[in-house]
Amino acid sequence: MRRRCFLVDRTTGVGYSQIVPPSNFIVEMTKSLVWPLAVVIVALIFKKPILWLIDRIKAMEYGKGRLEFEGRPEEEIREKIGAREVEPQAAPPFERLSPEARKVLKTLWKFQIDMFSDFKNRFGFKVDPMIAGQANEEFKEYNKGRSELTAFGLVFVDPRLMCFLTGVGIRYCTANAAEIDREPNFYGEFRPG
Numbered sequence: 194m195r196r197r198c199f200l201v202d203r204t205t206g207v208g209y210s211q212i213v214p215p216s217n218f219i220v221e222m223t224k225s226l227v228w229p230l231a232v233v234i235v236a237l238i239f240k241k242p243i244l245w246l247i248d249r250i251k252a253m254e255y256g257k258g259r260l261e262f263e264g265r266p267e268e269e270i271r272e273k274i275g276a277r278e279v280e281p282q283a284a285p286p287f288e289r290l291s292p293e294a295r296k297v298l299k300t301l302w303k304f305q306i307d308m309f310s311d312f313k314n315r316f317g318f319k320v321d322p323m324i325a326g327q328a329n330e331e332f333k334e335y336n337k338g339r340s341e342l343t344a345f346g347l348v349f350v351d352p353r354l355m356c357f358l359t360g361v362g363i364r365y366c367t368a369n370a371a372e373i374d375r376e377p378n379f380y381g382e383f384r385p386g
Contacts, residue, residue: 241352284345284365287372293338298347300379301358302366317357318380335380 236243287295304316320335322328339356342348347362358366366373 245352284347287369287376291338291341292378293334294341295338295376296378296380297335297338297342297356298366299373299376300381301348301356301362302370302373303379305358312363315357317351317355319353319355320380331380
């Protein structure tokens with residue numbers, strides 16, 4: 194059985210109708226559907242990272258035109274990317290946190306103040322579990338400190354496993370700034386993410 198198929202000549206853009214055998218019809222339909230289907234699959238697979246990137250766009254320029262976007266509140270971003278802030282336990286004084294938690298908190302606070310003291314953006318970082326195919330010794334320490342701070346609601350972790358201060362964490366660090374500033378240990382060597 195032959196089917197009539199409407200095709201478009203790619204060179205001229207002119208459409209025409211043609212009778213094609215069933216095998217060619219299936220091939221032509223498959224060719225025309227493969228790339229849109231691939232785009233949809235990739236978008237579904239990378240939905241959270243794509244949404245995270247879109248939320249970070251501040252402005253776009255094309256030719257003479259420029260679009261600027263307002264930032265979204267932290268809670269809305271966290272909800273959209275699926276990061277959840279757990280119900281925090283009461284955080285102890287800074288000196289009673291573990292050394293690992295103090296190091297993570299000192300790092301977040303130090304670079305937050307150095308880079309984004311207006312708090313319009315948040316500094317975040319992570320320690321990779323593997324470096325050049327070998328276990329990173331600092332990861333265990335970082336993960337322990339990050340987990341402790343997450344339990345107190347002072348940090349949240351995004352889909353890339355980077356940790357950031359929460360609103361509660363900013364208030365905690367502001368109230369304990371003198372003690373945090375005296376803490377000598379922090380992570381200081383970062384690679385571009």
